[in-house]
Amino acid sequence: MSTSEWPLWEVFVRSRRGLSHTHAGSLHAPDAEMALRNARDLYTRRNEGVSIWVVPSAAVTASSPDERDPFFAPSADKPYRHPTFYEIPEGVRHL
Amino acid sequence: MTTTVDKAAALALGDDALVLAQRLGEWAGHAPVLEEEVALANIALDLLGQARVLLSLAGDEDELAFLREEREFRNLQLVEQANGDFAHTIARQLYFSVYQQLLYGELAAGDGPFAPLAAKAVKETAYHRDHAEQWTLRLGDGTDESRRRVQAGLAALWKFTGEMFRPVEGLDLDAEAMAALEARWLAAVTAVVEKAGLTLPEGPRTGAWTAGAGRQGLHTEPFGRMLAEMQHLHRSHPGASW
Numbered sequence A: 001m002s003t004s005e006w007p008l009w010e011v012f013v014r015s016r017r018g019l020s021h022t023h024a025g026s027l028h029a030p031d032a033e034m035a036l037r038n039a040r041d042l043y044t045r046r047n048e049g050v051s052i053w054v055v056p057s058a059a060v061t062a063s064s065p066d067e068r069d070p071f072f073a074p075s076a077d078k079p080y081r082h083p084t085f086y087e088i089p090e091g092v093r094h095l
Numbered sequence B: 001m002t003t004t005v006d007k008a009a010a011l012a013l014g015d016d017a018l019v020l021a022q023r024l025g026e027w028a029g030h031a032p033v034l035e036e037e038v039a040l041a042n043i044a045l046d047l048l049g050q051a052r053v054l055l056s057l058a059g060d061e062d063e064l065a066f067l068r069e070e071r072e073f074r075n076l077q078l079v080e081q082a083n084g085d086f087a088h089t090i091a092r093q094l095y096f097s098v099y100q101q102l103l104y105g106e107l108a109a110g111d112g113p114f115a116p117l118a119a120k121a122v123k124e125t126a127y128h129r130d131h132a133e134q135w136t137l138r139l140g141d142g143t144d145e146s147r148r149r150v151q152a153g154l155a156a157l158w159k160f161t162g163e164m165f166r167p168v169e170g171l172d173l174d175a176e177a178m179a180a181l182e183a184r185w186l187a188a189v190t191a192v193v194e195k196a197g198l199t200l201p202e203g204p205r206t207g208a209w210t211a212g213a214g215r216q217g218l219h220t221e222p223f224g225r226m227l228a229e230m231q232h233l234h235r236s237h238p239g240a241s242w
Helices: A032-043 A065-077 B007-025 B034-058 B061-066 B086-109 B115-140 B144-160 B175-195 B221-236
Strands: A008-014 A022-028 A051-056
Touching (some): A008 A032, A022 A032, A032 A051, A032 B034, A032 B115, B007 B034, B007 B061, B007 B086, B034 B086, B034 B115, B061 B221, B086 B115, B086 B144, B086 B175, B115 B144, B115 B175
Antiparallel strands (some): A008 A051
């Protein structure tokens, strides 16, 4: 039994009601049920959470570092995409 | 109903928790995978927490843990058995955690002096039981080797399971109540074992030499070595702190 035979899982923990689940880390486990239990032991033993999601890491589609520029670069030179680009007209109230 | 805690009972339950915590702690650095090492250490720490509360009711927790001789310990022989392989440890966990959860459930439901403590501990023991059951199912339903190993663990520890259901001195659970507990334990363990595709061991669950022996201070050979490891630091450096 070695870790390399077990799939990797991504762990998401919701710390309080009303907040969304946040990525806490990853772990190895033979199946989803055990992943949930391992996540409980690894990430929520100090009252960090009220809910846990585990997702097979293989099911996560991630953007590739090679595609960083086409994905993220163009937005920086288009300042009009940010609300701060626009001047607030005089006389507009409640904005 | 008793209003004061019986020290003999606190000692018996506290020693069960302390000794099993020590055994599970031995897995640190040796567990098959990192995740499982953390799981076993967590269970050990839960038990250590229970032991501290219970031993403090019986006297000074450090003196009781580190300065008693083997014959003064009142734990079940089951919990002092060596870890063996991982499957052997899981078999021990299954037998004990089901028992502990049923026992603490009974104590929590009553109005005796252990009720508040048991009410808190029963949540922890529910998780210990779940952990043992999940692993029993996976080992039983895993490979030929995992099935063989967990079956061997269940068989080797079977003869220590009868002792759990002898009435504990100082607890409000008489022989009849313990017999009822035993029936529930047997049903629960049988269900898990069968679901895992394993067979319940045969043979006596208690004998002339195991019947209530641990509770009277008679322990098995592995216990002395475990105790030496647990106590040597405190005995070598009395009063040391960090």
